[in-house]
Amino acid sequence: MTLEPDKVYKVTKGNTDRSILTGDLIFVDGKSGALVVPAGKGWLEKDEQTQSVMDFECIRI
Helix, strand or coil, rough: CCCCCCEEEEEEECCCCCCCCCCCCCECCCCCCEEEEHHCCCEECCCHHHCEEEEEEEEEE
């Protein structure tokens, strides 16, 4: 899945890892490439973006 940096997405299906849940708003930080999950009060650095983390579905809002 390719997400555009600094664009907000709404998760329509959570991931296997359960770190990203249905309904979460997420975005990719344009500077660091980290996947930011504000509801979880955290982020996932590029090296943490494994298949089980990135297998969620989302729409751009």
